[in-house]
Amino acid sequence: MKKKREYDEDDVKVRATKASRSRPRTRTRPRHDDAVTGFVVAVDRGRYTCVVHEGKKVLEVTAMRARELGRKSVVVGDEVALVGDVTGDAGSLARIVRIEERRSVLRRTADDDDTTAEGRIERVVVANADQLVIVSALADPPPREGFIDRCLVAAYAADIEPLLCLTKADLAGPEQVIGYYAELDLDHVLTRPDGDLGELRERLSGRRSVLVGHSGVGKSTLVNRLIPDARRAVGVVSAIGKGRHTSTSAVALRLPDKRESWIIDTPGVRSFGLALVSSDDLLHGFPDLVEGTVDCPPNCEHTGDECALDAWVAQGKADPRRLASFRRLLASRAGDTEPA
DSSP: OOOOOOOOGGGOOOOOOOHHHHSOOOOOOOOOTTOEEEEEEEEETTEEEEEEEETTEEEEEEEEEOGGGTTOOOOTTOEEEEEEOOSOOTTOOEEEEEEOOOSOEEEEESOSOTTSHHHHOEEEEEESOSEEEEEEESSSSOOOHHHHHHHHHHHHHHTOEEEEEEEOTTTSOSHHHHHHTGGGTOOEEEOOTTSOOHHHHHHHTTSEEEEEOOTTSSHHHHHHHHOTTOOOOOOOBOTTSOBOOOOOSOEEEEOSSSSOOEEEEOOOOSOOBOTTOOHHHHGGGOHHHHGGGTTSOTTOOSOSTTOTHHHHHHTTSSOHHHHHHHHHHHHHTTOOOOOO
16 A cells, blocks of 8 residues: 655745735825925816916916825815926926815805705815905896895805995995995995996905806906906896806906906806805804804804893894894805895
8 A cells, every 4th residue: 555645844835925915005195395386277177277486477387186186176266286397388287286275265055955965065166265256236137135145154154255346336226235234344346337446456456356146247247347358258137137157167367466466257156055054154254243152052053042142232242233134144044035
């Protein structure tokens, strides 16, 4: 009989492990210390137009997002770090590798109900704005105070200063609208088709201002008067008093002055969803009421009987009209309603 073979360690073959499999994964990313700073002025189908200052020269650089940004969105107004070809030459393409910290963010939702998919998703309209210019016509179409209220809520929540710009002052007087916002201490300017824009230019000088408004209120006409080279499309108002959408995307345009002044023209909107704006966010616009909320119960919405603001006003520590305005804006979050 054959003797059974005995195996030892020399008979065992060990497969060598590839170096790539044993190398630990890392999340280290390049620092891009050589990146230059750009200001996003337009977004179009995955391409971003950025303004870059090179000494006294101002370059327009086309860029794309780097993969390392992940799902972070880049919007008009963002200050970004650029690498690659930043010459601005025809056919050149840079990469956006970093989004700098935003000083302010103007947001809106497509729906007012936070139980719906549209209401839970916030869309960033623009970043790093200093001022929100709410453009409203005094006639043709008539002013909609409900829409203005909602824009004010968004401005206060973003800690952006609001400015009411009333157009078509040759067709109607501003007394009703201005009176409606008397307790809010809201700054306003009046414009007419043949009037001087000196006051508005002064309010825009040295700032980054976002223009929002319904279609047909004359926003694009206003932009073309401020910046003749802008050539923004201008529509007409229909027979039923509704404007046609003319602007299709947000774009930042530099004012022709010696200061760093920009206006960001946004598409005409029919609604301004505020599903995720809290009552505490809105309090930013009412500093005279903030201290009065100290005695409010937890999670107070500042509208019920237990709210401490009523006692605060009763003690003469705030104007009752200011509280009424605050609560009116709170109510406006739930729908674009007109004043009673």
